[in-house]
Amino acid sequence: MADQPAGPPPGQKTQQPTGRRDRVHYLYIAVIVAVLLGVLVGFVAPDLAAELKPLGTGFVNLIKMMISPIIFCTIVLGIGSVARAAKVGRVGLIAIVYFLVMSTFALAIGLAVGNLLDPGSGMNLDPASASEAQEQAKGGEGTTDFLLGIIPSTLVSALTEGEVLQTLLVALLAGFALQQMGPAGEPIRRGVELAQRWVFKILAMIMWAAPVGAFGAIAAVVGETGWDALRSLAVIMLGFYITCVLFVFVVLGAVLWMGARINILTLLRYLGREFLLILSTSSSETALPRLIAKMEHLGISRPVVGITVPTGYSFNLDGTAIYLTMATLFIADAQNEPLSLGSQIGLLFFMIIASKGAAGVSGAGLATLAGGLQSHKPELVDGVGFIVGIDRFMSEARALTNFAGNAVATVLVGTWTGEIDSDRARRVLAGEDPFNEATLVDVPGPSRSEPGTSSPGPAPVTAPPSDGDAPSGEKTEEPTATQAHRSS
Numbered sequence: 001m002a003d004q005p006a007g008p009p010p011g012q013k014t015q016q017p018t019g020r021r022d023r024v025h026y027l028y029i030a031v032i033v034a035v036l037l038g039v040l041v042g043f044v045a046p047d048l049a050a051e052l053k054p055l056g057t058g059f060v061n062l063i064k065m066m067i068s069p070i071i072f073c074t075i076v077l078g079i080g081s082v083a084r085a086a087k088v089g090r091v092g093l094i095a096i097v098y099f100l101v102m103s104t105f106a107l108a109i110g111l112a113v114g115n116l117l118d119p120g121s122g123m124n125l126d127p128a129s130a131s132e133a134q135e136q137a138k139g140g141e142g143t144t145d146f147l148l149g150i151i152p153s154t155l156v157s158a159l160t161e162g163e164v165l166q167t168l169l170v171a172l173l174a175g176f177a178l179q180q181m182g183p184a185g186e187p188i189r190r191g192v193e194l195a196q197r198w199v200f201k202i203l204a205m206i207m208w209a210a211p212v213g214a215f216g217a218i219a220a221v222v223g224e225t226g227w228d229a230l231r232s233l234a235v236i237m238l239g240f241y242i243t244c245v246l247f248v249f250v251v252l253g254a255v256l257w258m259g260a261r262i263n264i265l266t267l268l269r270y271l272g273r274e275f276l277l278i279l280s281t282s283s284s285e286t287a288l289p290r291l292i293a294k295m296e297h298l299g300i301s302r303p304v305v306g307i308t309v310p311t312g313y314s315f316n317l318d319g320t321a322i323y324l325t326m327a328t329l330f331i332a333d334a335q336n337e338p339l340s341l342g343s344q345i346g347l348l349f350f351m352i353i354a355s356k357g358a359a360g361v362s363g364a365g366l367a368t369l370a371g372g373l374q375s376h377k378p379e380l381v382d383g384v385g386f387i388v389g390i391d392r393f394m395s396e397a398r399a400l401t402n403f404a405g406n407a408v409a410t411v412l413v414g415t416w417t418g419e420i421d422s423d424r425a426r427r428v429l430a431g432e433d434p435f436n437e438a439t440l441v442d443v444p445g446p447s448r449s450e451p452g453t454s455s456p457g458p459a460p461v462t463a464p465p466s467d468g469d470a471p472s473g474e475k476t477e478e479p480t481a482t483q484a485h486r487s488s
């Protein structure tokens with residue numbers, strides 16, 4: 001194995017402060033217990049279960065309120081990475097084109113599998129509270145109205161109304177304006193970066209309400225449709241996991257082999273420790289600093305890693321993309337509102353844009369789904385409540401797939417631009433040149449928001465994953481992995 005063993009090396013302490021890690025595990029266990037309790041209540045006391053529905057709706061609303069700030073920060077900072085990527089010419093262009101193609105392909109796969117499995121059909125759920133939105137939607141609007149609707153009444157109302165397209169428009173303008181300001185805009189960029197950390201912290205706090213939301217949502221769904229609900233939820237969950245596995249091994253595997261003649265298994269094995277980390281935090285961003293370090297260790301040049309990894313974390317979230325289309329079809333079918341082919345194509349195009357506002361922190365995929373539906377198919381948005389009970393488990397698969405997608409992207413961009421030392425890559429993947437965890441303290445190069453900027457000396461390490469609620473890219477305020485080792 002090229003990497004060091006997945007567990008802590010002998011004699012060294014585990015890399016995370018265990019107290020914080022345990023908190024994440026408690027949350028995970030709490031969600032599982034809540035889901036089981038919800039199923040029980042749904043079967044035993046369906047009337048009571050119906051009364052519990054607001055718990056799920058409340059949780060979805062909490063998530064929904066986060067969508068505008070998440071999209072705004074992700075896009076504003078993402079524009080910075082794309083602009084910098086574009087400046088470095090070929091590398092940036094190749095990365096951006098690859099991201100667009102692959103994430104669109106992932107969205108299309110989600111649609112295809114959603115159609116194939118038809119997981120929501122037979123649930124016949126009553127979208128009662130969605131009726132108002134439905135009426136609104138059925139009111140119909142022409143193309144002109146639609147286009148005019150993308151323009152918010154004020155710059156800030158885009159952020160307060162929760163309209164995805166309006167938020168995207170304002171975020172794009174803000175991002176490009178910031179770029180044009182050059183160094184003078186640096187304080188604002190830092191402000192947005194801080195705001196992003198703040199927003200992710202709020203999202204992490206909201207995730208602590210997940211057990212309550214999951215309990216209410218599952219109880220209400222099971223109370224309404226009994227075994228059908230469980231069957232449908234099991235089908236979508238299993239279907240999503242299998243799709244992600246196939247996507248990683250077949251799609252990414254084939255592209256990686258054709259593009260770089262590297263076996264996906266050896267790459268995944270090299271990144272084994274990071275996958276474990278993501279599994280325990282349900283957030284791909286927690287492994288971002290380590291991905292940067294490991295890709296450089298693999299022999300990919302620092303500028304390529306510095307451009308591809310951070311930009312990919314904004315624009316290449318393959319797992320989230322698969323989820324967005326698949327979950328939308330599930331919700332539509334569950335509410336007996338199946339989407340026509342035209343509608344599905346419209347959804348695809350909408351999600352190509354909306355998915356770029358997603359982020360690699362736990363719950364972000366659900367927020368993007370809720371926000372996307374709110375803007376594109378308001379009659380479906382309440383249906384997010386049906387799926388919220390199992391979101392924590394979906395989040396894992398999203399995060400793992402997102403991470404694998406960005407690792408493969410980095411190797412491919414490195415290969416296509418001739419910026420990889422192939423001999424070194426071969427040696428590293430063969431286990432002849434193992435990654436040294438100690439180098440993590442001195443990871444040089446960019447942070448998430450400063451792609452492409454390679455610092456001459458050691459840069460402050462972005463925080464190693466410390467808990468499921470810390471977004472990545474945070475400058476460390478806690479001991480880094482190796483600092484923790486050293487001080488222990």
Ligand SMILES: O=C(O)C[C@H](O)C(=O)O
Binds near residue numbers: 282320361363403
């Ligand atoms: O971490 C990610 O990449 C995705 C996240 O876990 C999510 O819940 O959407």
